[in-house]
Each structure stands twice: as C-alpha cells, then as structure tokens.
Amino acid sequence: MGKPANLYAFKSSAELASNLRSYVLDAQNSAIDRHQTFRVAVSGGSLPKVLAQALLKGSDGKVQFGKWEIFYADERAVPFDHEDSNHKLVKEELLDKIPAELGTPKVYPIDTKYLDDVQELADQYEQTLVSVFAARDSVRLPLFDLLLLGCGPDGHTCSLFPGSELLREAEAWVLPISDSPKPPPKRITLSLPVAQHGLKIAFVATGEGKKDVLRQIFDTDEGQQLPCGLINLKGGDRVSWFVDYPAIDGVSFPARRGSL
Numbered sequence: 001m002g003k004p005a006n007l008y009a010f011k012s013s014a015e016l017a018s019n020l021r022s023y024v025l026d027a028q029n030s031a032i033d034r035h036q037t038f039r040v041a042v043s044g045g046s047l048p049k050v051l052a053q054a055l056l057k058g059s060d061g062k063v064q065f066g067k068w069e070i071f072y073a074d075e076r077a078v079p080f081d082h083e084d085s086n087h088k089l090v091k092e093e094l095l096d097k098i099p100a101e102l103g104t105p106k107v108y109p110i111d112t113k114y115l116d117d118v119q120e121l122a123d124q125y126e127q128t129l130v131s132v133f134a135a136r137d138s139v140r141l142p143l144f145d146l147l148l149l150g151c152g153p154d155g156h157t158c159s160l161f162p163g164s165e166l167l168r169e170a171e172a173w174v175l176p177i178s179d180s181p182k183p184p185p186k187r188i189t190l191s192l193p194v195a196q197h198g199l200k201i202a203f204v205a206t207g208e209g210k211k212d213v214l215r216q217i218f219d220t221d222e223g224q225q226l227p228c229g230l231i232n233l234k235g236g237d238r239v240s241w242f243v244d245y246p247a248i249d250g251v252s253f254p255a256r257r258g259s260l
C-alpha cells in the first residue's frame with residue numbers, strides 16, 4: 001500500500017507550522033549551497049495560509065526570500081484580482097507580508113494575456129519554466145528544489161484530478177484544463193511527471209475533511225491511483241506529509257507525532 005516515507009502529525013496548526021518551517025529552511029539551505037537559489041513550486045487552496053504561518057514567524061534559521069524563485073504548481077485561468085486566483089491568495093497571505101529585511105522573492109505568475117486560451121496559457125508557463133530551468137532538449141524535466149502541495153478531499157493535487165486523462169501525459173511540463181471538476185473549470189497545472197520529480201515534495205493536509213482521502217491514500221491500493229497517491233508512491237522518501245490529528249483520524253499507518 002502507499003505507506004508514506006515521512007508522515008508527521010501535529011496537534012496544533014502552530015506546531016505544524018513550526019515544523020514545516022524547519023523542513024523548508026533545510027530545503028532552502030541545501031538548495032542555496034548547491035546553486036545559490038531556491039526554486040519552489042507552491043499551491044493554492046489551504047496551503048498559503050499555513051505556509052505564511054510557517055515562514056513569517058519563528059526565530060530559528062533565516063528565510064532568505066531574496067534567493068527564492070517561486071512558481072505555481074497550478075493556477076486558475078482568472079485575472080490576478082479574481083478571488084479564485086492562486087497568485088492573489090499567495091500574494092495576500094505571504095508575499096505582501098514579507099518583511100523587507102528577509103529580501104524579495106522572484107515570483108513567476110501566469111501571463112494573464114492568455115486567459116482566453118488555456119492551451120496557450122499552459123504553453124507560455126512551460127516556456128517560463130524552460131527559460132529558468134534549461135532548454136527542453138537539455139533536461140527532460142524541470143527539477144524544483146521543493147514542491148509544496150495540497151491534497152484535496154478527492155485526492156487531487158495541483159490541478160490533477162482523479163481519473164483525468166492528464167495523468168497519462170508523459171511529455172509536457174505544464175498542462176491546460178478546461179473542465180476542472182472543482183471550479184473554476186479553466187486552469188493550468190504542472191504535469192504528473194514534473195510533480196513527481198521534485199527534489200523534495202511536501203504535502204500539507206489539515207482538518208477532518210481530509211481524513212477519508214488520507215486513509216485511502218495510505219491504507220488502500222485504490223488510493224495509490226489518486227493523484228496524491230501517485231506522487232506519494234513515486235516520490236518515495238523525497239515525499240513528506242505534514243498533517244494535523246483530525247486529518248489522520250482513522251489512518252492505520254503510524255505517524256511520527258509532534259516533530260520531524
């Protein structure tokens with residue numbers, strides 16, 4: 001079954017946030033040591049709030065935002081002032097609140113010129129990745145230092161939904177969606193191979209609403225076919241889960257509780 005290599009459970013959001021902070025700082029420091037920059041893909045949904053709690057408070061280590069390059073694991077095809085925009089959410093929860101002394105990250109949002117054509121929107125975002133990570137013909141997949149992912153109650157992550165034919169895509173780095181089962185329907189998303197390839201991959205899932213899907217992912221064979229399950233399985237020990245107690249209520253796999 002899809003036993004997670006690293007499953008950390010916390011009784012409070014403050015505890016989860018402080019452990020997520022240590023994990024992100026560790027990823028940041030080794031990335032900066034390796035290539036002087038930290039390339040992170042972030043998600044929307046419930047993640048940005050937890051991430052802000054982790055990164056904007058805390059005295060251990062230093063978040064070197066000036067060395068961060070932030071990309072979107074998925075984005076909705078809406079303007080930046082629309083309430084469904086993942087960039088708006090990340091900006092309001094985190095980016096706008098970064099103290100000047102921590103530096104300013106380089107952020108790569110979608111190009112809203114292409115909102116009417118999701119294929120073009122995805123292609124343009126892929127070009128953005130190509131320009132940063134290297135030409136398509138020199139690397140098969142972009143390698144993020146860290147992917148910060150959510151897990152929807154149906155097992156979706158990024159904008160990869162259960163049963164979607166997009167899960168079979170092997171070549172493209174960024175994919176368009178016109179019929180997302182969760183609104184809004186038009187989106188772009190990192191492809192499954194890109195999401196599985198991250199050097200480190202963290203899922204953050206909190207609240208009772210996640211307990212059924214986590215039980216499925218960790219305790220059943222079917223759960224491994226869900227998008228989160230597919231990343232969990234392929235990623236092996238590169239994957240860590242940060243959850244709270246309500247989210248793993250009923251999961252048989254023992255989580256390490258309380259700390260990394």
Ligand SMILES: O=C1O[C@H](COP(=O)(O)O)[C@@H](O)[C@H](O)[C@H]1O
Nearest residue numbers: 043044045046047150151152158
């Ligand atoms: O639609 C989306 O949902 C997922 C999961 O969101 P959550 O609120 O259940 O954490 C999110 O990771 C993704 O970025 C977003 O577009």
